[in-house]
Amino acid sequence: MDAIKNLSRRGMLRGGVASGFVLGFHVAGYNPIFSAAAAGRDAILAPNVYVAVNLSGRISITIHRSEMGTGIKTSLAQALADELDAQWSDIEIIQAQGDEKYGDQNTDGSRSVTQFLLPLRRAGAAARQMLVAAAAQRWKVLPAKCRTQAGVVIGPQAPQRLRYGELVEAAMRLPVPAPESLILKPSKDWRYIGKPLPVVDLDDIVHGKAVYGIDFTLPGMKYASIERPPVYGATLKSYDAKAALATPGVERVVEIPVASLPAGFRPLGGVAVIASNTWAAEQGRQQLEMEWDEGPNGSFDTDAYYKELVATAGKPGRVMRHNGDVDAALAGAAKRISADYFVPHLAHAMMEPEAAVAQVTNGACEVWTATQNPQQARKTVAEALGVDPANVTINVTLLGGGFGRKSKPDYVGEAAVLANMIGAPVKVTWTREDDIKHDYFHAACANHLEAGLDSDGKTVAWLHRSVFPSIATTFKPDVTYGAQGEMDQGVVDLPYDIANVRCENGPAKAHIRIGWYRSVYNIPHGFAVGSFVDELAAAAGKDPVAHILELLGEPRKVDLRAMGVNYGNYGASLDDYPIDTARHRAVVELAAERAGWGSKLPPRSGFGIAVHRSFLTYVAVVARVAVDVRGNASVQRIDMAVDCGQVLNPDRVTAQFEGAAVMGLGNTMFSSLTFKNGQAQQTNFGDYLVARMDSTPETRVHIVPSDAPPGGVGEPGVPPVSAAICNAIYAATGRRIRTLPVDPQELAVM
Amino acid sequence: MLDLRVNDAAHQVDAPPEMPLVWVLRDLIGLRGTKFGCGIGACGACIVHLDGQAVRACITTAAEAHGKAITTIEGLAGAHGDHSLQRAWKQVNAPQCGYCQPGQLMQAAALLAQTPKPTDEQITSAMAGNICRCGAYQRIKAAIKIAAGEAE
Ligand code: FES
Ligand code: FES
Numbered sequence: 001m002d003a004i005k006n007l008s009r010r011g012m013l014r015g016g017v018a019s020g021f022v023l024g025f026h027v028a029g030y031n032p033i034f035s036a037a038a039a040g041r042d043a044i045l046a047p048n049v050y051v052a053v054n055l056s057g058r059i060s061i062t063i064h065r066s067e068m069g070t071g072i073k074t075s076l077a078q079a080l081a082d083e084l085d086a087q088w089s090d091i092e093i094i095q096a097q098g099d100e101k102y103g104d105q106n107t108d109g110s111r112s113v114t115q116f117l118l119p120l121r122r123a124g125a126a127a128r129q130m131l132v133a134a135a136a137q138r139w140k141v142l143p144a145k146c147r148t149q150a151g152v153v154i155g156p157q158a159p160q161r162l163r164y165g166e167l168v169e170a171a172m173r174l175p176v177p178a179p180e181s182l183i184l185k186p187s188k189d190w191r192y193i194g195k196p197l198p199v200v201d202l203d204d205i206v207h208g209k210a211v212y213g214i215d216f217t218l219p220g221m222k223y224a225s226i227e228r229p230p231v232y233g234a235t236l237k238s239y240d241a242k243a244a245l246a247t248p249g250v251e252r253v254v255e256i257p258v259a260s261l262p263a264g265f266r267p268l269g270g271v272a273v274i275a276s277n278t279w280a281a282e283q284g285r286q287q288l289e290m291e292w293d294e295g296p297n298g299s300f301d302t303d304a305y306y307k308e309l310v311a312t313a314g315k316p317g318r319v320m321r322h323n324g325d326v327d328a329a330l331a332g333a334a335k336r337i338s339a340d341y342f343v344p345h346l347a348h349a350m351m352e353p354e355a356a357v358a359q360v361t362n363g364a365c366e367v368w369t370a371t372q373n374p375q376q377a378r379k380t381v382a383e384a385l386g387v388d389p390a391n392v393t394i395n396v397t398l399l400g401g402g403f404g405r406k407s408k409p410d411y412v413g414e415a416a417v418l419a420n421m422i423g424a425p426v427k428v429t430w431t432r433e434d435d436i437k438h439d440y441f442h443a444a445c446a447n448h449l450e451a452g453l454d455s456d457g458k459t460v461a462w463l464h465r466s467v468f469p470s471i472a473t474t475f476k477p478d479v480t481y482g483a484q485g486e487m488d489q490g491v492v493d494l495p496y497d498i499a500n501v502r503c504e505n506g507p508a509k510a511h512i513r514i515g516w517y518r519s520v521y522n523i524p525h526g527f528a529v530g531s532f533v534d535e536l537a538a539a540a541g542k543d544p545v546a547h548i549l550e551l552l553g554e555p556r557k558v559d560l561r562a563m564g565v566n567y568g569n570y571g572a573s574l575d576d577y578p579i580d581t582a583r584h585r586a587v588v589e590l591a592a593e594r595a596g597w598g599s600k601l602p603p604r605s606g607f608g609i610a611v612h613r614s615f616l617t618y619v620a621v622v623a624r625v626a627v628d629v630r631g632n633a634s635v636q637r638i639d640m641a642v643d644c645g646q647v648l649n650p651d652r653v654t655a656q657f658e659g660a661a662v663m664g665l666g667n668t669m670f671s672s673l674t675f676k677n678g679q680a681q682q683t684n685f686g687d688y689l690v691a692r693m694d695s696t697p698e699t700r701v702h703i704v705p706s707d708a709p710p711g712g713v714g715e716p717g718v719p720p721v722s723a724a725i726c727n728a729i730y731a732a733t734g735r736r737i738r739t740l741p742v743d744p745q746e747l748a749v750m
Numbered sequence: 751m752l753d754l755r756v757n758d759a760a761h762q763v764d765a766p767p768e769m770p771l772v773w774v775l776r777d778l779i780g781l782r783g784t785k786f787g788c789g790i791g792a793c794g795a796c797i798v799h800l801d802g803q804a805v806r807a808c809i810t811t812a813a814e815a816h817g818k819a820i821t822t823i824e825g826l827a828g829a830h831g832d833h834s835l836q837r838a839w840k841q842v843n844a845p846q847c848g849y850c851q852p853g854q855l856m857q858a859a860a861l862l863a864q865t866p867k868p869t870d871e872q873i874t875s876a877m878a879g880n881i882c883r884c885g886a887y888q889r890i891k892a893a894i895k896i897a898a899g900e901a902e
Contacts, residue, residue: 069847069884198843205848207834208783208823211851215782223777247768277777278786279769351787351795351883353850400785400849401883432788460825651843659846662885685792694878696887720889 028395050123051080053131057151057165059086062094064102065112066372067201067508068350068399068406069659070714071652072112073200076120078192079648083124083185085148086164088192093200098374098394107372108407108516110615110712113648114572117710121193125182132176134170135162150191187707196651201398212400213234213370214355218425221357222251224418226289226428228270228438231678232512233261233295243287247273249280253288254421256414261296262511264475265380266415268438274422278429299615300511300678302345306444309508310340311446313467317506321492321565324500329461333452337539339532341449342739343524343722345673346442347680347688348517352400354455355436358415359425364391369412370399377409381416392416394718403663404516408440433683440515441673443468445524449532452500457540461500466525473510480507484519488568489614490525490719493560495581496533497553511678518660522614522719523667527740530610530723534730544609544727545592555582570615576709577616583643584611586704587620591641595622603634604628606731610723615712617644618704621661621720624697625728631748633729635665638699640717645708657701657717664721666691672741689741752812756781757825767813772796773806774812775822783823783852791832794880795849797856798822816869823852826859835859838893846884854880858894867898 024536052060061080067073077093096102104115128148135153138142151164187194204210207453221223229235241253251274271288275281330336356369358381365385371377374394375584382389399406414550415428430438445468452461470486472479492503517523537547557580558569569577578743592598597607606626622639638661647653670689682688725738733747754761756779763778770789775781775798787795789808797808799821800814826833835858838844845851854877861868861876868876873894883889 065812067847069845071846196843198840199845200844201848203838203844205845205851206832206855207827208781208852210848211782212785214786215776215781217782277773279773279777349794349883351847351881352785353787399847399849403883429786432790432793654890655843655846658888659885662887663883684790685788687789690881690883691885691887692878692881693887693891694874696885699888 004034018357042617045287051084051127052118053127053164053168055168056166057090057163058092059084059090060092060094064096064105064400065116066107066374066396066399067095068107068372068402070656071199071649072107074197075649075652076112076116077116078197080120080124082190082192083121084128085150087151090151093234094264095396098378098396100375104137105373106407107402108404109570109574110714110716111571113710114616114712117648121184122179122182125184126177127292128173129177129182130174131164131167131173134167138162139172146603151733187219194199194647194650197649199652210398212352213368213397213398214352214429216357216368216397217427218357218359221425221427222274222282222422223278224272224274224426224428224450225278225285226256226270226414226430227285227290228268228434229258230292231294231300233296234258234292234298235295236270237291237645239291240289240722241271242538243289244273244284247284247287249275249277251275252422253284253286254418256417262474262477263410265376265408265410265413267384267410267417272418274418274426282431294678297511297678300675302444302674305511306342306344308468309444309446312344312506312508313340313446317465317467317504317533319502319504320484320487321501321503321560321563323563326502328462328463329500330452333461334455335453335539336450337535338448338450339535339736339738341447341524341528343445343527344740345444345512346517346667347436347439347673348403348405349436349688350401350403352403354406354411354430354431355428356412356415357425357427358419360385360416360420363387364393365416365419366393366395366531367412367416368395368397369415370397370406371409371412372399372402372407377412380409380413384413384417385420390410393497395552403518404520406439408515432685436683436688437680440474440513442517442523443471443514443521445521447524447528449528451532451536453536453540457542459496459498459536462494462496462498463502464491464494464529465504465506467506467508468521468524469508469510469514471514471516474513474515480509481492481505484566485568486521489521490529490612492565492567493579493613494529495558495579495584495613496551498551512675515531518663519715519718521616522612522715524721526610526612526614526719527722527726529613529735530720531738534610534723534727535736538730545588545597548588548609548611549585552584554580555585570712572616577711579613583618584613587611587618587641587643590702590704591620591622591639594641594700595624595637595639597622602626604732606728608724608727608729608731610727611721612716612720614716617642617711617713617716619716619720621724623721623724623728625725625732627732627747629748629750631744631746633669633742633744633747635695635697635725637697638721639702640699641702641704642717643704643706644713644716645706646710647703648710650703653703653713654701656713658699660715660717661699661721662691662696664718665695667718667724668725668740669695671741752816754812754815754820756820763812765812767811769812770808771798771810771812771815772807775807781824782820783801785849785852787850787853787888791883792822795853795855799856799860802860802863804857823856826855833859834897835862835893838896841896842889842893844886844889846886850880850882854882854890858890861892862898868894
């Protein structure tokens with residue numbers, strides 16, 4: 001943060017209402033924040049700042065990250081409220097609109113707390129210091145002699161007590177404290193940070209009052225359902241809307257131009273049926289007669305494509321990390337093993353499908369939608385309409401899940417285009433089939449691993465090749481290799497103490513939109529590395545936990561940059577967030593201990609372990625699995641040990657890891673997308689399978705107490721789950737699962 | 751025009767008889783607590799009660815609901831305040847994104863109405879038709895047990 005300005009003073013100079021004060025922040029690299037009273041709200045509440053206090057002592061906190069189930073809206077407000085020393089019940093939380101002045105709003109990459117804990121704490125501290133200074137002036141005492149408690153400033157002599165609201169008018173005339181003069185609370189004084197506060201929307205949720213994107217309505221609003229290109233890159237030859245238009249409730253049928261490849265964030269295009277309700281729109285859409293030219297991806301077939309990825313992983317690729325001499329070490333090894341692992345395309349399938357409401361009036365567009373990325377939504381809409389982003393307003397509702405899908409605002413663009421075309425507000429609602437067929441799919445990924453052991457069973461050589469279509473293929477033509485940031489996710493960041501390591505990436509083309517899905521390339525890489533480490537333990541005849549600890553070696557910081565790897569470290573500095581194997585070790589030991597590692601289990605049952613660092617957080621998972629004679633594996637318990645540094649809301653952190661266990665389990669046991677003739681073969685929850693309550697085990701999350709800087713929470717629980725489960729299956733049955741999802745036939749004994 | 755009774759209130763709706771109840775509720779009556787998740791009866795997001803029975807509103811037509819008492823999530827809390835399940839849900843902080851939760855609550859309420867003290871297996875089999883992509887199953891199960899008075 002470079003500077004803090006008292007925006008209310010500027011507001012006053014510009015004729016604003018001087019009834020409150022508002023603090024805005026520069027966060028390094030971001031545009032200055034400027035306050036303008038928001039229409040329709042209390043005049044002192046400016047939505048483009050983090051905090052405002054009014055004369056009655058009500059505090060509004062603006063949260064600019066999207067709430068999709070992580071609890072971020074509540075958690076970040078906890079941080080600010082704590083430093084402000086506010087009474088929680090005095091707080092109203094406002095969800096920010098999409099605007100660059102807030103700094104980064106793209107709620108993915110598990111970055112909200114990592115990036116914004118400190119700025120929001122400082123926002124609260126600055127407000128508190130101004131209130132204290134105002135009180136000190138009034139009492140003619142030094143500010144240091146005053147303290148605060150739950151919305152009240154208390155002076156050195158009884159009965160000196162002033163509520164925050166009573167100090168607002170004086171405080172707003174004071175200069176905002178310089179950043180270096182901000183005093184943050186010591187952790188022992190925290191009232192909200194580190195406490196398991198319930199989320200602010202909890203009561204609305206259990207009463208069905210919470211408003212998601214799909215729930216938003218406007219007067220006079222029309223409902224749209226869109227028939228999109230059946231194959232990525234198909235173009236519309238012709239269509240006949242006669243029968244569609246004859247469907248009761250259908251009002252219009254309009255064409256949205258089909259996006260050229262690669263489609264990026266743009267609407268895919270197609271033919272939209274506009275009706276008086278969602279169902280009528282869908283009924284009409286079914287009556288459309290469409291003729292498509294399938295284009296270059298019409299023959300895409302995952303049977304062949306998956307084989308191609310595996311074959312590519314068998315050949316030398318682009319070297320992304322190299323220590324020592326892997327070929328020589330492999331040649332000289334006492335024992336060599338190799339294995340190939342495969343994870344298919346996956347879909348996000350968050351429970352709330354894509355939906356957006358848009359309205360265009362006098363060249364300005366206003367949108368209400370569930371988006372993880374309101375700033376990109378703004379750009380996408382502006383581009384689609386050919387207007388200045390300043391004329392686009394994005395209101396963010398609650399999200400019924402996101403998992404990365406909702407940071408791609410193609411559906412928001414659709415609503416805007418339609419609203420503009422028909423001159424009325426429109427809600428676009430995707431069906432589940434639309435959602436699965438037109439996802440930004442999780443990349444299929446083939447991994448080839450080879451290792452050499454010396455005569456003591458110590459690993460002396462490690463070769464890892466990963467092959468997958470890059471997410472960059474969705475945005476740029478002619479991309480063939482993976483990005484550094486993709487290889488950073490569980491390949492080149494290998495923490496093990498092995499003298500000879502080579503990591504390679506092979507080429508792959510994309511025939512569908514590829515996107516990021518909760519923990520992204522860490523899914524296949526966590527599976528491959530976590531499984532192969534277990535294979536090495538078996539080859540060396542060692543206990544898997546002891547073996548992981550041995551591979552991790554002496555506690556140390558893995559300095560990838562010194563190895564010549566251009567490692568991105570999830571955008572964080574390696575000084576603040578080194579790869580610290582002491583933390584890997586600690587979570588491994590904790591998970592093993594809490595799971596009762598090594599205790600005796602019935603036949604065809606086993607423990608499996610895996611550890612993975614992603615999004616700056618360390619997670620070890622122990623799974624206990626039983627496999628019946630027909631090959632059905634049931635996960636009976638999952639223990640997750642988590643070191644995510646400082647914890648803002650322990651209950652929400654725990655919930656994220658519980659959820660990650662379930663999603664990881666679904667990825668492992670059930671989910672798979674295949675394509676034929678360019679089309680997804682799974683279209684709804686009847687054939688795209690996910691974890692349900694009957695497959696979900698008891699999950700225990702063990703958080704390592706830490707005052708290290710906060711790491712990510714939303715995603716890092718997922719990557720180690722698949723390997724832990726499959727390693728447990730091996731312990732139970734002696735059979736290795738190397739392709740996901742688990743095929744019971746591979747495990748059956750009768 | 752079709753007469754429907756939702757949460758003890760009478761509604762006249764201009765819906766074709768084959769229109770799925772989920773869209774009648776959401777788009778015509780404006781009760782949007784009932785969620786859409788799949789449209790094929792596979793996820794449970796749209797569960798409501800017809801005469802106390804849990805049904806999936808995406809595969810139940812307006813005509814089928816006619817003449818029955820329809821209860822939605824908005825009507826789950828009674829005159830005496832929250833349903834025990836809603837209290838338990840809040841006690842354990844069951845929701846993550848919350849989107850599946852109306853359907854989960856309505857399914858659980860139907861379960862407890864029929865089986866006030868369900869076993870673990872009964873809970874699991876009754877709830878296996880409700881998908882939560884956030885993976886809140888463990889807490890949902892715990893909340894049902896609390897509401898059933900089996901755990902505190
Ligand atoms: S929407 Fe009705 S069961 Fe999924
Ligand atoms: S809480 Fe998000 S889908 Fe269940």
